[in-house]
Amino acid sequence: MTQRDNINDNIEADYTRIVADTEPTRFLAGSPIEIIRPIESTNPPEYALFDFDGTLSLIREGWMDVMIPMMVEILLDTGTGESRDQLHSLIYGFVTELTGKQTIYQMIRLKEEVALRGGNPADPLEYKHEYHNRLMGRIDSRREGLRTGRKKPVDMLVPGCIELLNALKQRGVQMYLASGTDEQYVREEAALLEIDSYFGKHIYGAIDDYKSFSKAQVIRNILNSGQVVPAKLVGFGDGYVEILNVKESGGTAVGVASDEAGRSGRPDIWKRERLIGVGADVIVPDFRHHGELVEYLWPSG
Numbered sequence: 001m002t003q004r005d006n007i008n009d010n011i012e013a014d015y016t017r018i019v020a021d022t023e024p025t026r027f028l029a030g031s032p033i034e035i036i037r038p039i040e041s042t043n044p045p046e047y048a049l050f051d052f053d054g055t056l057s058l059i060r061e062g063w064m065d066v067m068i069p070m071m072v073e074i075l076l077d078t079g080t081g082e083s084r085d086q087l088h089s090l091i092y093g094f095v096t097e098l099t100g101k102q103t104i105y106q107m108i109r110l111k112e113e114v115a116l117r118g119g120n121p122a123d124p125l126e127y128k129h130e131y132h133n134r135l136m137g138r139i140d141s142r143r144e145g146l147r148t149g150r151k152k153p154v155d156m157l158v159p160g161c162i163e164l165l166n167a168l169k170q171r172g173v174q175m176y177l178a179s180g181t182d183e184q185y186v187r188e189e190a191a192l193l194e195i196d197s198y199f200g201k202h203i204y205g206a207i208d209d210y211k212s213f214s215k216a217q218v219i220r221n222i223l224n225s226g227q228v229v230p231a232k233l234v235g236f237g238d239g240y241v242e243i244l245n246v247k248e249s250g251g252t253a254v255g256v257a258s259d260e261a262g263r264s265g266r267p268d269i270w271k272r273e274r275l276i277g278v279g280a281d282v283i284v285p286d287f288r289h290h291g292e293l294v295e296y297l298w299p300s301g
Contacts, residue, residue, distance in 0.1 A: 013241075033282060048234050054238035066138050075119075164293070
């Protein structure tokens with residue numbers, strides 16, 4: 001069985017730390033780029049897979065502030081004796097545990113929690129659509145601002161990502177975008193951010209039939225197109241799923257521990273630990289130091 005055969009196309013595994021300890025890490029000179037394990041390859045990557053939300057886009061920053069209160073309301077409606085604070089703590093735990101997977105997995109867990117309390121749960125898709133409706137209420141001004149020109153794309157992008165995408169384009173790297181957010185929204189928001197042209201037809205997102213889409217499936221398609229050597233694949237993401245999938249495929253994984261709310265240039269500690277735990281080779285807080293990162297992955301020498 002090859003490494004790529006280990007990728008299950010239809011199941012996104014829950015987060016499990018698979019890297020217990022790492023050797024002392026180092027930083028590229030003058031940058032916050034943390035090398036978890038040295039990349040030893042004479043073949044620079046020719047294919048790059050990007051996650052969307054939190055890796056490139058900041059349009060959906062603060063989504064937890066929509067999802068968790070909605071779930072608290074739904075569980076309170078079961079008549080449970082638990083307090084709002086107790087439910088918030090419970091839900092925060094499983095929402096963060098499942099962050100990185102398609103949204104539907106969090107809604108499946110919500111259905112289970114409703115049933116456990118004797119409630120009559122809705123279909124997870126109904127919960128997902130309700131969540132999206134509420135989320136749009138939070139982010140619609142951002143989307144509309146981009147449409148009207150009141151907001152510039154750079155205001156809603158992870159710092160430095162345009163420069164990184166340009167550098168990869170100049171090197172002839174084929175770029176793919178795969179997100180756990182619904183595909184229609186990913187395509188809309190990539191266009192609003194003016195980054196859709198970097199990916200062309202290779203923009204993928206979740207669909208209602210969630211078992212028919214996964215980031216692992218996208219990776220398999222990349223590797224099977226022209227029999228791509230896994231070592232020529234690099235993945236960028238702030239979620240554990242894409243990092244795990246890229247590592248299982250035999251590629252190089254760059255964990256993006258982005259501070260979405262503050263855009264501080266410092267890594268989000270929770271993301272950093274989580275990404276290292278599933279095998280990230282490199283950790284970056286954003287792409288401000290894209291030059292050093294590109295030189296490391298695509299050395300000019």
